[in-house]
Amino acid sequence: xxxxxxxxxxxxxxxxxxxxxxxxxxxxxxxxxxxxxxxxxxxxxxxxxxxxxxxxxxxxxxxxxxxxxxxxxxxxxxxxxxxxxxxxxxxxxxxxxxxxxxxxxxxxxxxxxxxxxxxxxxxxxxxxxxxxxxxxxxxxxxxxxxxxxxxxxxxxxxxxxxxxxxxxxxxxxxxxxxxxxxxxxxxxxxxxxxxxxxxxxxxxxxxxxxxxxxxxxxxxxxxxxxxxxxxxxxxxxxxxxxxxxxxxxxxxxxxxxx
Amino acid sequence: xxxxxxxxxxxxxxxxxxxxxxxxxxxxxxxxxxxxxxxxxxxxxxxxxxxxxxxxxxxxxxxxxxxxxxxxxxxxxxxxxxxxxxxxxxxxxxxxxxxxxxxxxxxxxxxxxxxxxxxxxxxxxxxxxxxxxxxxxxxxxxxxxxxxxxxxxxxxxxxxxxxxxxxxxxxxxxxxxxxxxxxxxxxxxxxxxxxxxxxxxxxxxxxxxxxxxxxxxxxxxxxxxxxxxxxxxxxxxxxxxxxxxxxxxxxxxxxxxxxxxxxxxxxxxxxxxxxxxxxxxxxxxxxxxxxxxxxxxxxxxxxxxxxxxxxxxxxxxxxxxxxxxxxxxxxxxxxxxxxxxxxxxxxxxxxxxxxxxxxxxxxxxxxxxxxxxxxxxxxxxxxxxxxxxxxxxxxxxxxxxxxxxxxxxxxxxxxxxxxxxxxxxxxxxxxxxxxxxxxxxxxxxxxxxxxxxxxxxxxxxxxxxxxxxxxxxxxxxxxxxxxxxxxxxxxxxxxxxxxxxxxxxxxxxxxxxxxxxxxxxxxxxxxxxxxxxxxxxxxxxxxxxxxxxxxxxxxxxxxxxxxxxxxxxxxxxxxxxxxxxxxxxxxxxxxxxxxxxxxxxxxxxxxxxxxxxxxxxxxxxxxxxxxxxxxxxxxxx
Numbered sequence: 021x022x023x024x025x026x027x028x029x030x031x032x033x034x035x036x037x038x039x040x041x042x043x044x045x046x047x048x049x050x051x052x053x054x055x056x057x058x059x060x061x062x063x064x065x066x067x068x069x070x071x072x073x074x075x076x077x078x079x080x081x082x083x084x085x086x087x088x089x090x091x092x093x094x095x096x097x098x099x100x101x102x103x104x105x106x107x108x109x110x111x112x113x114x115x116x117x118x119x120x121x122x123x124x125x126x127x128x129x130x131x132x133x134x135x136x137x138x139x140x141x142x143x144x145x146x147x148x149x150x151x152x153x154x155x156x157x158x159x160x161x162x163x164x165x166x167x168x169x170x171x172x173x174x175x176x177x178x179x180x181x182x183x184x185x186x187x188x189x190x191x192x193x194x195x196x197x198x199x200x201x202x203x204x205x206x207x208x209x210x211x212x213x214x215x216x217x218x219x220x221x222x223x224x225x226x227x228x229x230x231x232x233x234x235x236x237x238x239x240x241x242x243x244x245x246x247x248x249x250x251x252x253x254x255x256x257x258x259x260x261x262x263x264x265x266x267x268x269x270x271x272x273x274x275x276x277x278x
Numbered sequence: 279x280x281x282x283x284x285x286x287x288x289x290x291x292x293x294x295x296x297x298x299x300x301x302x303x304x305x306x307x308x309x310x311x312x313x314x315x316x317x318x319x320x321x322x323x324x325x326x327x328x329x330x331x332x333x334x335x336x337x338x339x340x341x342x343x344x345x346x347x348x349x350x351x352x353x354x355x356x357x358x359x360x361x362x363x364x365x366x367x368x369x370x371x372x373x374x375x376x377x378x379x380x381x382x383x384x385x386x387x388x389x390x391x392x393x394x395x396x397x398x399x400x401x402x403x404x405x406x407x408x409x410x411x412x413x414x415x416x417x418x419x420x421x422x423x424x425x426x427x428x429x430x431x432x433x434x435x436x437x438x439x440x441x442x443x444x445x446x447x448x449x450x451x452x453x454x455x456x457x458x459x460x461x462x463x464x465x466x467x468x469x470x471x472x473x474x475x476x477x478x479x480x481x482x483x484x485x486x487x488x489x490x491x492x493x494x495x496x497x498x499x500x501x502x503x504x505x506x507x508x509x510x511x512x513x514x515x516x517x518x519x520x521x522x523x524x525x526x527x528x529x530x531x532x533x534x535x536x537x538x539x540x541x542x543x544x545x546x547x548x549x550x551x552x553x554x555x556x557x558x559x560x561x562x563x564x565x566x567x568x569x570x571x572x573x574x575x576x577x578x579x580x581x582x583x584x585x586x587x588x589x590x591x592x593x594x595x596x597x598x599x600x601x602x603x604x605x606x607x608x609x610x611x612x613x614x615x616x617x618x619x620x621x622x623x624x625x626x627x628x629x630x631x632x633x634x635x636x637x638x639x640x641x642x643x644x645x646x647x648x649x650x651x652x653x654x655x656x657x658x659x660x661x662x663x664x665x666x667x668x669x670x671x672x673x674x675x676x677x678x679x680x681x682x683x684x685x686x687x688x689x690x691x692x693x694x695x696x697x698x699x700x701x702x703x704x705x706x707x708x709x710x711x712x713x714x715x716x717x718x719x720x721x722x723x724x725x726x727x728x729x730x731x732x733x734x735x736x737x738x739x740x741x742x743x744x745x746x747x748x749x750x751x752x753x754x755x756x757x758x759x760x761x762x763x764x765x766x767x768x769x770x771x772x773x774x775x776x777x778x779x780x781x782x783x784x785x786x787x788x789x790x791x792x793x794x795x796x797x798x799x800x801x802x803x804x805x806x807x808x809x810x811x812x813x814x815x816x817x818x819x820x821x822x823x824x825x826x827x828x829x830x831x832x833x834x835x836x837x838x839x840x841x842x843x844x845x846x847x848x849x850x851x852x853x854x855x856x857x858x859x860x861x862x863x864x865x866x867x868x869x870x871x872x873x874x875x876x877x878x879x880x881x882x883x884x885x886x887x888x889x890x891x892x893x894x895x896x897x898x899x900x901x902x903x904x905x906x907x908x909x910x911x912x913x914x915x
Contacts, residue, residue, distance in 0.1 A: 065819060082353050084348060152407040
């Protein structure tokens with residue numbers, strides 16, 4: 021296959037960027053999208069030019085490091101697929117492809133296609149956990165978890181923290197990411213003690229990090245490589261409302277059972 | 279240098295208990311006076327850092343990724359072992375211990391393995407309490423499945439994403455401590471050297487990968503949890519960033535390297551598709567529970583698999599190993615696959631592959647049950663190959679996956695440098711010459727949650743440490759050395775890319791030091807690797823500068839280390855004149871072609887001591903004694 025690529029090049033966080041056009045001949049349909057970038061970079065380096073900065077690590081769709089916007093879609097045209105798992109067979113000979121970084125006020129660009137998603141870590145640090153020091157756990161089977169609950173929790177827990185939801189959202193909202201973590205932990209019996217504190221703290225940090233609000237556009241759900249449903253945002257909003265409304269003892273978690 | 283394993287005396291079931299009582303403690307009020315550096319945030323590093331912070335230590339954590347949650351533990355699919363005996367099928371600590379020692383082909387330390395089996399049960403409890411959504415029965419109890427190399431069901435799992443869920447548990451515990459101010463997190467920061475003062479590990483020199491700034495961080499002890507070195511083979515299942523740099527630089531400062539030749543080749547990878555291949559993807563071994571492995575009985579049979587009748591198929595694992603069948607350990611399954619492909623019975627366009635067929639399981643259990651168990655793996659396979667494994671059998675081929683070798687550590691997980699601890703895949707300890715499935719996650723978390731946090735206190739409470747700040751002369755000296763090396767890499771401006779050197783090295787390793795090794799093939803590598811290294815340092819091209827985000831420069835530093843390390847790996851393989859586990863020497867095999875150990879001469883750990891540039895390293899020996907598991911030839915027939 022022969023393809024034309026328009027790739028966003030930007031020297032650094034404060035530099036202005038622009039699209040640069042590259043021709044790719046002899047593209048093997050079995051290549052992954054990142055392997056195409058690899059091949060292009062090898063060519064650029066050999067010609068004495070700077071390669072395209074582009075992040076990836078596991079290249080099997082689970083670490084969440086990769087992610088670029090391909091023809092306007094975070095992670096590209098194929099559903100339920102990260103950039104690293106997108107293979108060139110989804111494109112046609114002669115296609116033109118634009119490649120941009122994830123763009124959002126809360127994800128400043130570092131270089132070319134690489135952005136800083138550190139805000140996600142700050143949100144988790146503010147409450148995205150169950151507080152249980154090592155050694156304090158009861159026997160694993162002492163806490164029965166109905167299969168339905170466990171499965172639903174796992175649906176939410178699959179989030180890889182890639183940030184595609186934010187990049188796709190016209191408001192730059194991180195609510196699918198936060199909603200998934202709130203649901204993963206809040207559905208499980210182990211997560212009840214901190215359930216309402218957790219949602220409040222995480223949402224506060226999210227708001228303070230420069231993410232926008234949710235207006236139910238649904239783009240996030242459409243581009244999520246792990247198919248995390250938007251229902252989790254509704255669930256988070258219910259928990260948040262309860263957390264704010266319920267008259268809770270000072271500093272305490274607990275509250276209703278939801 | 280002397281190797282002191284510091285294994286406690288007494289009967290094996292009592293050693294860890296006794297040791298925990300004998301160890302000196304740091305009192306709770308004093309813990310906050312100590313600072314510990316942890317490099318790497320996978321299962322081992324993440325869990326260790328979180329646990330030490332919970333205990334009250336100040337912890338500085340470093341990782342090269344943009345966030346600690348990306349560490350490659352996240353990609354582990356299949357599961358984690360624990361001797362819970364929830365399946366009521368006769369499992370016990372003793373049996374997990376026995377299986378692991380035997381699976382490791384009698385090249386692991388009994389005392390370490392026993393402790394691992396004991397701790398395995400606590401890990402599951404801890405992870406459940408953190409909210410890891412393990413698979414459940416309808417009644418709410420945890421489910422187990424079986425895995426290669428064992429005959430009981432002791433593996434806990436969360437769909438095909440067990441590593442992800444366990445890592446997120448450790449990551450969340452770590453981030454909680456970041457929020458509480460006990461952990462200072464340094465993402466996008468790569469360790470490039472280790473600072474020794476009075477012979478003790480007191481800090482690290484790092485490069486900020488965004489700004490390029492070189493700086494030093496000091497502490498009272500240093501923990502390396504930097505993973506394995508499978509990327510020495512270029513194509514492996516490891517993430518692109520995985521490297522040997524941290525433990526290699528520690529080696530050059532005096533941390534002996536244990537059994538570097540023990541590498542694991544996993545039988546169920548997706549075969550490569552062409553020259554552009556940048557990494558290989560694993561299909562979880564758990565698939566061997568329901569998939570049947572076969573090749574056509576006839577050479578060069580190019581018919582489509584569904585048209586080959588049962589009688590003309592060779593289910594070679596079931597045939598050769600009737601009692602374990604498709605569940606033989608990884609090394610055995612990998613060599614068997616290579617053997618049938620070498621005979622010309624391999625499948626796929628280039629004949630490098632065997633079928634992993636689910637047709638019988640789908641007939642027996644229904645497509646929905648199979649989708650429930652392995653759905654995400656099947657989807658991943660389809661995404662990569664464009665083939666639907668519910669309809670046509672998967673094609674699989676062995677791939678480098680894990681490295682049992684690594685920094686030599688004693689029973690306390692401390693290396694030969696006082697104050698330098700090495701945990702998880704980065705150390706050599708528990709898997710001997712071959713790791714069993716679902717044991718890596720167990721070891722990483724055992725080291726991090728339940729072993730290191732105790733043993734590091736024992737060290738800190740007994741040493742006198744002078745104050746060392748980042749203005750110490752040693753810090754400045756090492757920073758200047760790193761600067762110089764960076765300048766050198768950037769100034770060569772040669773003709774070949776870093777990646778082309780890495781690929782060439784990987785091919786040498788796969789061809790001459792992979793599933794089969796021989797005196798001649800290893801000598802070829804010992805000849806070729808130094809030449810390639812020389813060419814690298816005179817002909818590599820690294821664009822850009824050192825004062826910016828420069829991914830080629832990062833890669834160049836890692837490949838430079840692989841070009842040194844692989845020579846030691848091949849030397850270790852050459853000196854180990856026996857076959858054991860993943861280390862298979864063509865000269866040493868039984869008449870049936872199985873690995874032939876030499877317990878008389880090689881029932882030991884080989885640990886290599888650095889003796890300076892260009893000088894042959896010393897091979898030190900730690901004898902292994904087997905008092906609880908009888909030395910026997912592994913048989914899975």
